[in-house]
Amino acid sequence: MIPVSLPLVTGALLFALGAFGVLVRRNAIVIFMCIELMLNAVNLTLVGLSSRLHSVDGPIFVMFVMAVAAAEAAVGLAIIIALYRRKSTVDVSNFNILKG
Amino acid sequence: MVYEALYILFALGALIGGLNVVARRNPVNSAIGLLFTFICIAALYILHGSPFLAMIQIIVYAGAILILVVFTIMLLALRQPGAGLTKFWTVPQKLAALVGAVLLGGELLYLAARAVTLIAEPADAELSTLAQPAALGQALFGKFLLPFEVAGVLLLAAIVGAVVLTRRPKGTAAMIDAPHADEKGGRP
Numbered sequence: 001m002i003p004v005s006l007p008l009v010t011g012a013l014l015f016a017l018g019a020f021g022v023l024v025r026r027n028a029i030v031i032f033m034c035i036e037l038m039l040n041a042v043n044l045t046l047v048g049l050s051s052r053l054h055s056v057d058g059p060i061f062v063m064f065v066m067a068v069a070a071a072e073a074a075v076g077l078a079i080i081i082a083l084y085r086r087k088s089t090v091d092v093s094n095f096n097i098l099k100g
Numbered sequence: 101m102v103y104e105a106l107y108i109l110f111a112l113g114a115l116i117g118g119l120n121v122v123a124r125r126n127p128v129n130s131a132i133g134l135l136f137t138f139i140c141i142a143a144l145y146i147l148h149g150s151p152f153l154a155m156i157q158i159i160v161y162a163g164a165i166l167i168l169v170v171f172t173i174m175l176l177a178l179r180q181p182g183a184g185l186t187k188f189w190t191v192p193q194k195l196a197a198l199v200g201a202v203l204l205g206g207e208l209l210y211l212a213a214r215a216v217t218l219i220a221e222p223a224d225a226e227l228s229t230l231a232q233p234a235a236l237g238q239a240l241f242g243k244f245l246l247p248f249e250v251a252g253v254l255l256l257a258a259i260v261g262a263v264v265l266t267r268r269p270k271g272t273a274a275m276i277d278a279p280h281a282d283e284k285g286g287r288p
Contacts, residue, residue: 001103002103002104002107002147002148003104003216004215004216004219005212005213005216006104006107006108006111007144007148008212008215008216009111009209009212010111010114010115010144011208011212012205012208012209012211012212013115013205013209014114014115014118014137015204015205015208016201016202016204016205016208017115017118017119017121017122017201017205018118018121018122019200019201019204020122020197020198020200020201021118021121021122023194023197023200023201024122024186024194024197024198025122025186027127027178029127029130029169029172029173029176030121030122030127030130032169033121033127033130033131033134033169034121034122036134036161036165037118037121037134037137040114040137040138040141040161043141043157044114044141044144044145047144047145047148047150047153048148049215049219051148051149051150052219053219056235056236056239057239059150059152059153059236060236060239060240060244062153063153063156063236063240064247064251066156066157066160066161067251067254067255068251068254069160069161069165070160070164070165070255070258071254071255071257071258072258073164073165073168073169074168074258074259074261074262075258075261075262075265077168077169077172077262078261078262078265078266079265080172080176081172081175081176081265081266082265082266084176085268089178090176090178
């Protein structure tokens with residue numbers, strides 16, 4: 001039996017890594033991949049806790065997170081392509097028209 | 101004991117893949133690191149006794165989402181950033197982001213330590229059978245029927261949104277091929 005601390009620690013480290021990537025990277029595609037990393041960290045935590053608590057809610061939530069991630073991938077990558085059409089770059093430091 | 105060793109091995113693999121995603125300059129290298137992380141996390145799901153979720157993870161994440169990401173990288177024909185790592189330690193704002201991420205990780209680890217003390221050890225040490233496909237299907241089409249239908253609507257909206265966002269207005273040229281065509285040694 002796997003101790004419950006292992007998935008929690010792994011999920012925490014992966015989530016912090018993904019958050020760091022979102023903060024420091026400027027390529028929009030890499031930022032998108034870091035968001036996927038954070039979603040996977042949360043999924044791992046859900047599966048670890050629900051396998052310990054003998055509950056079916058965790059895997060169900062993981063499946064909904066995957067559905068949302070698929071929708072996010074389709075729309076997010078379409079947005080990245082639209083941004084590239086506009087300025088022919090995906091460096092997010094070039095997109096500042098909302099800056100006050 | 102061997103399960104714990106395997107778990108730590110695959111968890112380290114997932115973390116190394118995540119480091120590759122964050123630190124590599126070339127987005128294709130990041131995508132390969134992400135693929136490695138997805139497969140390691142699928143192995144962790146198997147060790148948790150839910151092989152069905154592991155298969156879903158491989159099919160949806162490694163099969164669909166990552167292919168979409170790689171396809172976008174190929175489609176955009178970005179300038180070659182070269183191999184190696186990003187130099188995020190040179191900019192003060194990025195150092196601040198590093199401090200913030202370390203603090204976030206510490207907070208999450210503290211929460212994990214608290215959660216471990218709050219969760220009682222189960223009486224039976226068997227693997228859970230709740231994550232098997234039959235139990236999952238019964239929960240999904242019973243207790244969680246409304247969220248399931250809403251997820252279907254969400255996917256439909258995502259399809260429509262993706263088509264609308266990438267549709268080219270009438271009369272404009274295909275700009276997606278233009279930008280680096282004049283650079284020497286750029287795209288073939």
